[in-house]
Amino acid sequence: MDDTVDRKQVEELVRATIAEDLAGGVDVTTTATIRADQVSVAELVARADGVVAGLEIAELVARQVAEPDSVDIEHLVRDGAAVRRGDVLMTVRGKTRQLLTAERTMLNLLCHLSGVATLTRRWVDAVDGTGAVIRDTRKTMPLLRSLEKYAVRAGGGRNHRMGLSDAALIKDNHVLAAGGVAPAFRLVREAFPNIGVEVEVDSVEDALIAVEVGAELILLDNMDVPLLREAVAKVAGRAKLEASGGLTLERAREVAETGVDYLAVGALTHSAPVLDIALDLRDA
Incomplete structure (x- = not known):
């Protein structure tokens, strides 16, 4: 994101979207199937060619779902980059339960914003x-x-x-x-x-x-x-x-x-x- 984006507003949006998924208080499937101490790496992978936008938003979601400072995140491309099918865009290492709980909110925002960037690039x-x-x-x-x-x-x-x-x-x-x-x-x-x-x-x-x-x-x-x-x-x-x-x-x-x-x-x-x-x- 850049200085034109209201970070406080984005943080409030992310909190609201996470709360929408956790309205019942817990991710029942993940809690039942994943050990509390299990750690994994999540790779965000392009399934189509396009232009990526929203990686910092995806990171913000991961950090809000996880315990403070409990995730390690690596950006492999930057917003605005042209990506190809199969490219890994970002990796997130952390508690498996938290990664899976954050998954849909991360992807909803990242896929939508990347779609906007991709269509814009076609017009440009x-x-x-x-x-x-x-x-x-x-x-x-x-x-x-x-x-x-x-x-x-x-x-x-x-x-x-x-x-x-x-x-x-x-x-x-x-x-x-x-x-x-x-x-x-x-x-x-x-x-x-x-x-x-x-x-x-x-x-x-x-x-x-x-x-x-x-x-x-x-x-x-x-x-x-x-x-x-x-x-x-x-x-x-x-x-x-x-x-x-x-x-x-x-x-x-x-x-x-x-x-x-x-x-x-x-x-x-x-x-x-x-x-x-x-x-x-x-x-x-």
């Missing part, structure tokens, strides 16, 4: 060389936004705003309520003069209005490739342009080649399949 690779940047959205799972956006960065993407307070995005409903693109922009700029403002438009005409009132970032919503090209040509570098809506991985490069600066991709977080990672035990 698809537009490589065009100059366009892949960005995420706020379409994240509740309480997982910080981690999912971290995983996007691990995959080579960039983050859009984190929440509703760090930047303004004037969407169609705001425009409707305010009476147009120009008044909506002016109202936001007057109320929050130091905040970044992006304006969503669905026509080239509205994009030009946004430029004229001073918008520096414009989201081009659900425009086809010819309209995107027209918007890029007419805005002519006076504002950054972001394509959004209806994007697919297959069309990513075609969209990027229109000259837009960003592609906003909600699928990075709301539709990423997990990266298959397993926990295999071996004797210590």
Whole structure:
């Protein structure tokens, strides 16, 4: 993790997920079948090719389930690394009962975050060389936004705003309520003069209005490739342009080649399949 991730929030999340598994107080299967003093090594192994993210989260789970300082952990790769099927990502040596109790929570988080990073890398690779940047959205799972956006960065993407307070995005409903693109922009700029403002438009005409009132970032919503090209040509570098809506991985490069600066991709977080990672035990 990096400094943008709220570690305290992550620790609270990990505690809650562990508590969800141990709501009855004990792991009955593990307690019944494993000696209390048995020690093993758990290997976290990639079962598919992809990009890994969340190894520190997996470590945090292991340390919270285990007795303090009773586990030895070795990271064999770093978050953001491309891994192949069969690669060992991390090893955890400790009490076998504790390793197995932690297993599912470790894998739930690690597989999901690695899936986000893997899908992001596919999008980034698809537009490589065009100059366009892949960005995420706020379409994240509740309480997982910080981690999912971290995983996007691990995959080579960039983050859009984190929440509703760090930047303004004037969407169609705001425009409707305010009476147009120009008044909506002016109202936001007057109320929050130091905040970044992006304006969503669905026509080239509205994009030009946004430029004229001073918008520096414009989201081009659900425009086809010819309209995107027209918007890029007419805005002519006076504002950054972001394509959004209806994007697919297959069309990513075609969209990027229109000259837009960003592609906003909600699928990075709301539709990423997990990266298959397993926990295999071996004797210590």
